[in-house]
Amino acid sequence: MAFPEEGQGPVLVPGRDCGSCSLCCILPDIAEFDKPANQPCRHCLPGGGCDAYDVRPSTCREFYCLWRTDPTLGDDWEPRLSRMMLYAQGPQLTVLVEPEAGAIWLEAPYLGWLEARARAVKPEGGYVVVYSAESLVVFK
Ligand code: SF4
Ligand code: SF4
Incomplete structure:
Protein backbone atom coordinates (compact mmCIF):
# COMPACT_ATOMS: atom_id res chain seq x y z
CA MET A 1 0.00 0.00 0.00
CA ALA A 2 1.01 3.58 -0.02
CA PHE A 3 3.57 5.30 2.10
CA PRO A 4 6.31 2.68 1.97
CA GLU A 5 9.52 3.43 3.73
CA GLU A 6 12.49 4.24 1.57
CA GLY A 7 15.27 1.67 1.87
CA GLN A 8 13.00 -1.22 2.84
CA GLY A 9 11.74 -3.97 0.60
CA PRO A 10 12.36 -3.88 -3.14
CA VAL A 11 14.74 -1.49 -4.83
CA LEU A 12 12.90 1.69 -5.70
CA VAL A 13 13.36 3.74 -8.85
CA PRO A 14 15.31 6.88 -7.93
CA GLY A 15 13.44 10.15 -8.24
CA ARG A 16 9.98 8.67 -7.87
CA ASP A 17 7.79 9.05 -4.82
CA CYS A 18 4.18 8.53 -3.85
CA GLY A 19 3.55 12.20 -3.09
CA SER A 20 -0.17 12.76 -2.76
CA CYS A 21 -1.07 9.49 -4.50
CA SER A 22 -3.19 7.04 -2.53
CA LEU A 23 -4.39 4.78 -5.34
CA CYS A 24 -3.09 1.62 -3.72
CA CYS A 25 -5.12 2.51 -0.60
CA ILE A 26 -8.26 2.94 -2.70
CA LEU A 27 -8.39 0.63 -5.75
CA PRO A 28 -7.59 -2.91 -4.51
CA ASP A 29 -9.70 -5.03 -2.24
CA ILE A 30 -7.72 -5.87 0.89
CA ALA A 31 -9.06 -8.93 2.64
CA GLU A 32 -7.03 -8.37 5.82
CA PHE A 33 -9.23 -5.48 6.84
CA ASP A 34 -12.36 -6.09 4.79
CA LYS A 35 -11.66 -3.27 2.40
CA PRO A 36 -13.71 -3.55 -0.78
CA ALA A 37 -12.29 -2.50 -4.14
CA ASN A 38 -12.59 1.11 -5.27
CA GLN A 39 -13.25 2.54 -1.83
CA PRO A 40 -10.75 4.39 0.31
CA CYS A 41 -9.33 2.43 3.20
CA ARG A 42 -10.84 3.58 6.48
CA HIS A 43 -7.36 4.74 7.48
CA CYS A 44 -6.97 7.13 4.51
CA LEU A 45 -6.62 10.75 5.52
CA PRO A 46 -8.14 13.55 3.42
CA GLY A 47 -5.53 14.77 0.95
CA GLY A 48 -3.34 11.70 1.34
CA GLY A 49 -1.72 9.89 4.22
CA CYS A 50 -2.58 7.11 6.60
CA ASP A 51 -3.85 7.55 10.14
CA ALA A 52 -2.49 4.11 11.03
CA TYR A 53 0.94 4.60 9.48
CA ASP A 54 2.94 3.29 12.44
CA VAL A 55 0.80 0.17 12.82
CA ARG A 56 -0.21 -0.43 9.22
CA PRO A 57 -0.24 -4.13 8.30
CA SER A 58 2.58 -5.87 6.48
CA THR A 59 0.47 -5.87 3.32
CA CYS A 60 0.87 -2.11 3.30
CA ARG A 61 4.48 -2.01 4.49
CA GLU A 62 5.70 -4.32 1.76
CA PHE A 63 3.72 -3.02 -1.16
S1 SF4 B 1 -0.10 3.53 -6.23
FE1 SF4 B 1 0.68 3.42 -4.10
S2 SF4 B 1 2.87 2.85 -4.28
FE2 SF4 B 1 2.16 3.59 -6.30
S3 SF4 B 1 2.68 5.77 -6.35
FE3 SF4 B 1 0.55 5.59 -5.64
S4 SF4 B 1 0.67 5.54 -3.39
FE4 SF4 B 1 2.74 5.10 -4.20
S1 SF4 C 1 -3.77 1.03 6.38
FE1 SF4 C 1 -2.87 2.94 5.62
S2 SF4 C 1 -1.33 2.31 4.11
FE2 SF4 C 1 -2.71 0.56 4.45
S3 SF4 C 1 -4.34 0.71 2.85
FE3 SF4 C 1 -5.07 1.76 4.70
S4 SF4 C 1 -4.49 3.93 4.40
FE4 SF4 C 1 -3.25 2.69 2.99
Whole structure:
Protein backbone atom coordinates (compact mmCIF):
# COMPACT_ATOMS: atom_id res chain seq x y z
CA MET A 1 0.00 0.00 0.00
CA ALA A 2 1.01 3.58 -0.02
CA PHE A 3 3.57 5.30 2.10
CA PRO A 4 6.31 2.68 1.97
CA GLU A 5 9.52 3.43 3.73
CA GLU A 6 12.49 4.24 1.57
CA GLY A 7 15.27 1.67 1.87
CA GLN A 8 13.00 -1.22 2.84
CA GLY A 9 11.74 -3.97 0.60
CA PRO A 10 12.36 -3.88 -3.14
CA VAL A 11 14.74 -1.49 -4.83
CA LEU A 12 12.90 1.69 -5.70
CA VAL A 13 13.36 3.74 -8.85
CA PRO A 14 15.31 6.88 -7.93
CA GLY A 15 13.44 10.15 -8.24
CA ARG A 16 9.98 8.67 -7.87
CA ASP A 17 7.79 9.05 -4.82
CA CYS A 18 4.18 8.53 -3.85
CA GLY A 19 3.55 12.20 -3.09
CA SER A 20 -0.17 12.76 -2.76
CA CYS A 21 -1.07 9.49 -4.50
CA SER A 22 -3.19 7.04 -2.53
CA LEU A 23 -4.39 4.78 -5.34
CA CYS A 24 -3.09 1.62 -3.72
CA CYS A 25 -5.12 2.51 -0.60
CA ILE A 26 -8.26 2.94 -2.70
CA LEU A 27 -8.39 0.63 -5.75
CA PRO A 28 -7.59 -2.91 -4.51
CA ASP A 29 -9.70 -5.03 -2.24
CA ILE A 30 -7.72 -5.87 0.89
CA ALA A 31 -9.06 -8.93 2.64
CA GLU A 32 -7.03 -8.37 5.82
CA PHE A 33 -9.23 -5.48 6.84
CA ASP A 34 -12.36 -6.09 4.79
CA LYS A 35 -11.66 -3.27 2.40
CA PRO A 36 -13.71 -3.55 -0.78
CA ALA A 37 -12.29 -2.50 -4.14
CA ASN A 38 -12.59 1.11 -5.27
CA GLN A 39 -13.25 2.54 -1.83
CA PRO A 40 -10.75 4.39 0.31
CA CYS A 41 -9.33 2.43 3.20
CA ARG A 42 -10.84 3.58 6.48
CA HIS A 43 -7.36 4.74 7.48
CA CYS A 44 -6.97 7.13 4.51
CA LEU A 45 -6.62 10.75 5.52
CA PRO A 46 -8.14 13.55 3.42
CA GLY A 47 -5.53 14.77 0.95
CA GLY A 48 -3.34 11.70 1.34
CA GLY A 49 -1.72 9.89 4.22
CA CYS A 50 -2.58 7.11 6.60
CA ASP A 51 -3.85 7.55 10.14
CA ALA A 52 -2.49 4.11 11.03
CA TYR A 53 0.94 4.60 9.48
CA ASP A 54 2.94 3.29 12.44
CA VAL A 55 0.80 0.17 12.82
CA ARG A 56 -0.21 -0.43 9.22
CA PRO A 57 -0.24 -4.13 8.30
CA SER A 58 2.58 -5.87 6.48
CA THR A 59 0.47 -5.87 3.32
CA CYS A 60 0.87 -2.11 3.30
CA ARG A 61 4.48 -2.01 4.49
CA GLU A 62 5.70 -4.32 1.76
CA PHE A 63 3.72 -3.02 -1.16
CA TYR A 64 4.98 -0.80 -3.96
CA CYS A 65 3.23 -0.38 -7.26
CA LEU A 66 5.18 -1.19 -10.39
CA TRP A 67 5.82 2.46 -11.20
CA ARG A 68 7.86 2.72 -7.99
CA THR A 69 9.96 -0.37 -8.70
CA ASP A 70 10.30 -0.83 -12.46
CA PRO A 71 12.48 1.72 -14.24
CA THR A 72 11.29 0.45 -17.63
CA LEU A 73 7.84 1.81 -16.84
CA GLY A 74 7.88 5.37 -18.16
CA ASP A 75 6.64 8.46 -16.41
CA ASP A 76 3.41 8.26 -18.42
CA TRP A 77 2.53 5.52 -15.96
CA GLU A 78 2.81 7.62 -12.84
CA PRO A 79 -0.43 6.66 -11.07
CA ARG A 80 -1.51 10.25 -10.49
CA LEU A 81 -1.26 10.84 -14.24
CA SER A 82 -2.31 7.49 -15.70
CA ARG A 83 -5.00 6.99 -13.05
CA MET A 84 -4.00 3.35 -12.93
CA MET A 85 -2.11 1.23 -10.48
CA LEU A 86 -0.02 -1.68 -11.74
CA TYR A 87 1.43 -4.57 -9.83
CA ALA A 88 3.18 -7.73 -10.91
CA GLN A 89 2.92 -11.23 -9.48
CA GLY A 90 5.53 -13.25 -11.31
CA PRO A 91 4.82 -12.97 -15.01
CA GLN A 92 1.26 -11.75 -14.38
CA LEU A 93 0.55 -8.03 -14.52
CA THR A 94 -2.58 -6.60 -12.94
CA VAL A 95 -3.86 -3.15 -13.83
CA LEU A 96 -6.45 -1.42 -11.65
CA VAL A 97 -8.06 1.59 -13.30
CA GLU A 98 -9.72 4.38 -11.31
CA PRO A 99 -13.47 3.97 -11.98
CA GLU A 100 -13.78 7.69 -12.76
CA ALA A 101 -11.04 7.41 -15.40
CA GLY A 102 -13.20 5.26 -17.67
CA ALA A 103 -11.32 3.72 -20.56
CA ILE A 104 -8.10 5.74 -20.20
CA TRP A 105 -6.18 2.50 -20.43
CA LEU A 106 -7.29 2.17 -24.08
CA GLU A 107 -5.49 5.40 -24.96
CA ALA A 108 -1.91 5.82 -26.15
CA PRO A 109 0.62 5.00 -24.89
CA TYR A 110 -1.09 2.68 -22.42
CA LEU A 111 -2.84 0.13 -24.64
CA GLY A 112 0.19 -0.45 -26.85
CA TRP A 113 2.41 -0.98 -23.82
CA LEU A 114 -0.04 -3.44 -22.25
CA GLU A 115 -0.28 -5.44 -25.46
CA ALA A 116 3.50 -5.54 -25.78
CA ARG A 117 3.85 -6.64 -22.15
CA ALA A 118 1.36 -9.47 -22.70
CA ARG A 119 3.32 -10.66 -25.71
CA ALA A 120 6.57 -10.51 -23.75
CA VAL A 121 5.34 -12.58 -20.78
CA LYS A 122 3.31 -15.09 -22.75
CA PRO A 123 6.20 -17.57 -23.14
CA GLU A 124 6.43 -17.70 -19.32
CA GLY A 125 2.70 -18.36 -19.01
CA GLY A 126 2.06 -14.76 -18.05
CA TYR A 127 -0.72 -12.41 -19.03
CA VAL A 128 -2.06 -8.93 -18.37
CA VAL A 129 -5.42 -8.32 -16.71
CA VAL A 130 -7.09 -4.91 -16.65
CA TYR A 131 -9.86 -4.11 -14.18
CA SER A 132 -11.84 -0.99 -15.03
CA ALA A 133 -15.33 0.24 -14.24
CA GLU A 134 -16.62 -0.98 -17.57
CA SER A 135 -14.82 -4.25 -18.02
CA LEU A 136 -12.36 -6.92 -17.08
CA VAL A 137 -10.01 -7.57 -20.00
CA VAL A 138 -7.29 -10.20 -20.17
CA PHE A 139 -4.43 -9.98 -22.67
CA LYS A 140 -2.80 -13.35 -23.29
S1 SF4 B 1 -0.10 3.53 -6.23
FE1 SF4 B 1 2.16 3.59 -6.30
S2 SF4 B 1 2.68 5.77 -6.35
FE2 SF4 B 1 0.55 5.59 -5.64
S3 SF4 B 1 0.67 5.54 -3.39
FE3 SF4 B 1 0.68 3.42 -4.10
S4 SF4 B 1 2.87 2.85 -4.28
FE4 SF4 B 1 2.74 5.10 -4.20
S1 SF4 C 1 -3.77 1.03 6.38
FE1 SF4 C 1 -2.87 2.94 5.62
S2 SF4 C 1 -1.33 2.31 4.11
FE2 SF4 C 1 -2.71 0.56 4.45
S3 SF4 C 1 -4.34 0.71 2.85
FE3 SF4 C 1 -5.07 1.76 4.70
S4 SF4 C 1 -4.49 3.93 4.40
FE4 SF4 C 1 -3.25 2.69 2.99
